[in-house]
Amino acid sequence: MTVTTTASGGLAEDLGTFHARAKEWVAANLEPLDGADPYLGHATDDADHVLRAKAIQRKLFDAGFAGLCYPVEYGGRGLPAEYQDAFIDVSYGYELPRLFNTPTFTIILPTILDFGTEEQKKRYIPAALKGEELWVQFLSEPTGGSDLAGALTRADRRGDVFVLNGSKIWSTYAWKSDYALCVARTDWDVPKHKGLSVLIVKVHEPGITITQIKHVDGTDDFCQEFFDDVVVPADQVLGQVDDGWNVASRLLLHEREAMSGSSPYAMAPRTAAHENDQVRAAALAQDAGGETDARVRQLIGEARVLTRVHTALVGRIATSIRTGRLPAAAGSIPRLSNGMMRVRLASIALEIAGDRAVAWNDNDPTGDLGVAYLGRQGPCIGGGTTEITRNIISERVLGMPREPAEDRDRPFRDVRTNAAAPRPRS
Amino acid sequence: MDLDLTSDQQLLRDTTRKFLQATVPLTAVRALAENGAGFDRGWWQRGAELGWTSLLVDERRGGGSISGQGLRDLALVAEEMGAMVSPGPLIATNVVAQTLSREAEELASRVLPGLLSGESIAAWCVAEPGRDITPDGMTLQARRDGAEFVLDGVKRPVDAGGQADWLLVTATGSEGLSQFLVPSSAPGLRITRLRGLDLVRQHAEIRFDGVRVPASAVVGVLGGAAPSFEAQLQTVLVLQCAEIVGATDRVFDFTVQYAFDRSSFGRALASYQALKHRFADMKLWLESAQAITVDATRAAQDGDPEAGEVARIAKAYVAERCPELIQDCIQMHGGIGVTWDHDLHLYLRRVVADRQTYGDPMHQRDCVAILAGGRP
Numbered sequence: 001m002t003v004t005t006t007a008s009g010g011l012a013e014d015l016g017t018f019h020a021r022a023k024e025w026v027a028a029n030l031e032p033l034d035g036a037d038p039y040l041g042h043a044t045d046d047a048d049h050v051l052r053a054k055a056i057q058r059k060l061f062d063a064g065f066a067g068l069c070y071p072v073e074y075g076g077r078g079l080p081a082e083y084q085d086a087f088i089d090v091s092y093g094y095e096l097p098r099l100f101n102t103p104t105f106t107i108i109l110p111t112i113l114d115f116g117t118e119e120q121k122k123r124y125i126p127a128a129l130k131g132e133e134l135w136v137q138f139l140s141e142p143t144g145g146s147d148l149a150g151a152l153t154r155a156d157r158r159g160d161v162f163v164l165n166g167s168k169i170w171s172t173y174a175w176k177s178d179y180a181l182c183v184a185r186t187d188w189d190v191p192k193h194k195g196l197s198v199l200i201v202k203v204h205e206p207g208i209t210i211t212q213i214k215h216v217d218g219t220d221d222f223c224q225e226f227f228d229d230v231v232v233p234a235d236q237v238l239g240q241v242d243d244g245w246n247v248a249s250r251l252l253l254h255e256r257e258a259m260s261g262s263s264p265y266a267m268a269p270r271t272a273a274h275e276n277d278q279v280r281a282a283a284l285a286q287d288a289g290g291e292t293d294a295r296v297r298q299l300i301g302e303a304r305v306l307t308r309v310h311t312a313l314v315g316r317i318a319t320s321i322r323t324g325r326l327p328a329a330a331g332s333i334p335r336l337s338n339g340m341m342r343v344r345l346a347s348i349a350l351e352i353a354g355d356r357a358v359a360w361n362d363n364d365p366t367g368d369l370g371v372a373y374l375g376r377q378g379p380c381i382g383g384g385t386t387e388i389t390r391n392i393i394s395e396r397v398l399g400m401p402r403e404p405a406e407d408r409d410r411p412f413r414d415v416r417t418n419a420a421a422p423r424p425r426s
Numbered sequence: 427m428d429l430d431l432t433s434d435q436q437l438l439r440d441t442t443r444k445f446l447q448a449t450v451p452l453t454a455v456r457a458l459a460e461n462g463a464g465f466d467r468g469w470w471q472r473g474a475e476l477g478w479t480s481l482l483v484d485e486r487r488g489g490g491s492i493s494g495q496g497l498r499d500l501a502l503v504a505e506e507m508g509a510m511v512s513p514g515p516l517i518a519t520n521v522v523a524q525t526l527s528r529e530a531e532e533l534a535s536r537v538l539p540g541l542l543s544g545e546s547i548a549a550w551c552v553a554e555p556g557r558d559i560t561p562d563g564m565t566l567q568a569r570r571d572g573a574e575f576v577l578d579g580v581k582r583p584v585d586a587g588g589q590a591d592w593l594l595v596t597a598t599g600s601e602g603l604s605q606f607l608v609p610s611s612a613p614g615l616r617i618t619r620l621r622g623l624d625l626v627r628q629h630a631e632i633r634f635d636g637v638r639v640p641a642s643a644v645v646g647v648l649g650g651a652a653p654s655f656e657a658q659l660q661t662v663l664v665l666q667c668a669e670i671v672g673a674t675d676r677v678f679d680f681t682v683q684y685a686f687d688r689s690s691f692g693r694a695l696a697s698y699q700a701l702k703h704r705f706a707d708m709k710l711w712l713e714s715a716q717a718i719t720v721d722a723t724r725a726a727q728d729g730d731p732e733a734g735e736v737a738r739i740a741k742a743y744v745a746e747r748c749p750e751l752i753q754d755c756i757q758m759h760g761g762i763g764v765t766w767d768h769d770l771h772l773y774l775r776r777v778v779a780d781r782q783t784y785g786d787p788m789h790q791r792d793c794v795a796i797l798a799g800g801r802p
Contacts, residue, residue: 291795291799294792296795297791297792297795297796298788298791298792298795300794300795300798301742301790301791301792301793301794301795301798302742302791304735304739304794304795304798305739305742305743305790305791305794306743308718308721308735308736308739309714309717309718309739309743310714312714312717312718312720312721313710313713313714313717313718315717315721316429316713316716316717316720317713317717319429319430320429323429325429333709333710333713336706336707336710337710337714340710387703389706390702390703390706390707391699391702391703391706393705393706393709393710394696394702394703394705394706394709395702397706397709398682398696398702398705398706398709400685400686400696400697400702400705401694401696401697403699
């Protein structure tokens with residue numbers, strides 16, 4: 001089945017017809033989750049996860065349901081966000097290739113759209129929409145924390161190529177991915193924000209070593225990468241050389257949109273309603289009392305209040321940014337909300353679960369709640385800590401004075417960093 | 427607050443704002459408090475001319491909305507009144523007018539014209555000492571006696587109960603949940619004005635000792651008042667949230683300004699990270715409160731199936747967070763913030779009054795959990 005879009009990009013199909021057709025297609029072609037984890041689907045192991053995601057994404061592409069909001073010339077459908085919303089609506093509860101959702105579709109491709117050369121856009125966007133290439137971000141560094149612009153990973157120009165050395169960290173599923181956007185320093189003699197470039201890097205290349213990091217909950221999705229003289233062709237710079245902070249800032253903006261649920265490219269629901277599942281599980285798993293206990297009802301009520309308010313906030317901030325009521329930096333407001341909400345929900349679930357969060361029978365969901373509590377601060381750390389977020393809101397939304405910084409207006413090589421060894425002078 | 431206003435709605439908001447600024451600036455509110463009057467009836471009638479009393483009343487009954495969505499219009503007025511901690515029985519009168527317009531033929535034609543013009547005032551008698559604001563929480567008894575009904579019980583606190591000419595009384599009895607419209611002059615009523623936190627919003631205790639009313643005083647269906655009760659409650663909760671958000675928005679605004687203007691140790695307060703982070707949190711809470719209030723207003727306006735839940739979610743969040751936000755603003759002001767002369771306490775009084783009445787956040791959370799399937 002294919003959708004015809006008129007040459008001018010006009011819509012060949014109204015929303016209602018699209019919704020009905022998508023619903024029918026989804027029911028006939030996708031597998032219901034039937035209780036499976038929405039992210040992993042029916043994958044049997046890590047390798048299978050990638051294969052399944054790529055196969056399902058290809059199926060979506062062939063049926064005309066991939067990249068609904070991406071331009072037609074790059075393999076998308078060129079449709080307004082309402083069509084993506086309609087597809088999310090009909091596909092909820094079915095196995096989707098969520099592996100592609102973030103960062104590939106919601107962060108990487110939008111940044112390539114913003115800064116890519118015509119060649120880069122034609123090369124990379126359709127391939128991802130077809131499910132052929134999965135992306136990862138190489139942003140954070142072990143030495144940098146939330147200070148992304150303080151990158152120490154270096155890309156040195158050698159004729160037609162850049163040579164990459166250094167290390168990146170907190171990249172999710174790097175070993176499953178095919179390509180990465182990597183922020184690296186290309187000029188050490190200018191202030192920190194002026195000497196960065198963003199490179200398109202092939203993940204499985206000679207010189208790149210990937211190690212998995214074991215998370216407090218036992219999973220090992222996060223990775224660290226080490227670059228030893230990795231060769232990157234010079235035409236694989238995204239945007240201008242030394243203008244990488246501009247590119248990275250846009251990338252971070254797309255990341256905030258993705259995390260706050262306002263990205264038009266997301267394939268999953270933008271609300272936080274499902275966050276209540278763990279709270280509900282805790283309530284149901286209680287030996288006695290449960291929802292008949294007035295104390296438990298207070299906690300369930302609070303959880304529902306927090307998630308519903310967050311959903312309302314996401315919509316309000318997205319509208320406010322679109323209409324100019326608030327600056328784009330206001331995307332940090334839902335990011336802060338998301339972090340604070342998830343922290344509280346994890347605590348609520350623990351509280352309801354009681355001692356069964358620390359000692360449990362097989363198949364008792366309360367054990368997961370105890371483990372989840374251990375990693376509770378994750379949503380307040382990943383994607384820039386909530387402290388950085390509060391700086392952004394107070395400075396760029398409320399207009400308050402910026403924090404003093406010792407690294408502005410001086411060559412980056414003279415800036416104090418966490419580098420273990422002295423940096424070579426080029 | 428609502429980001430999607432028609433030009434007519436903007437006009438209503440601006441007209442209301444200008445009228446309030448001209449007639450009841452905070453100095454006037456303080457003066458009203460000292461007089462003990464609460465509000466001036468002539469002033470209320472001028473407000474009625476702006477549309478304050480007609481937005482929830484059907485056009486064929488002399489009312490009419492601005493946008494075709496009366497509750498959304500009225501929420502704008504409530505927000506402006508919150509921003510000025512304005513006097514006036516806005517919530518009390520409108521919630522009664524809404525039900526009379528929808529439910530009562532004969533009573534409506536007799537009573538609504540006075541409410542619409544502002545000549546008379548109404549109050550909803552619902553809260554009872556130590557009882558929840560739910561149909562099951564009602565204990566005031568309505569007993570049939572021939573062609574009449576006899577009302578016995580206590581309502582407290584009744585918003586505008588000491589000023590109202592008409593009382594909409596929610597009662598229980600062998601017939602089930604019923605509502606009656608009773609003139610405040612009815613024999614057997616004992617109305618005691620209570621001392622109150624808000625300087626101009628007054629509450630009363632109303633005792634019904636064998637108050638006899640004719641069958642024509644029944645509003646809507648005898649024994650079938652539960653849907654009206656729910657609609658009234660949704661309207662009240664939405665308007666309370668709008669009022670709280672209006673007040674909090676104003677306080678946040680002038681507190682941010684204060685942080686820019688005030689210096690300490692040679693720097694503006696706004697330059698301290700410890701304070702900047704608190705302002706960032708406050709901005710998050712304020713935007714969240716505004717967002718959920720708009721969602722709740724629209725859901726109640728549209729008769730959305732989730733309207734009951736969203737209204738309670740909104741009250742639970744807004745009434746919990748906003749008083750805390752204002753307390754934080756007081757903290758930002760330092761010592762001046764806890765003085766009588768500073769206006770901060772006027773706003774805090776209003777939002778706390780809204781917080782505690784018609785069901786506090788703890789009650790709302792319980793309702794939300796029960797609506798989600800929890801059992802009481």
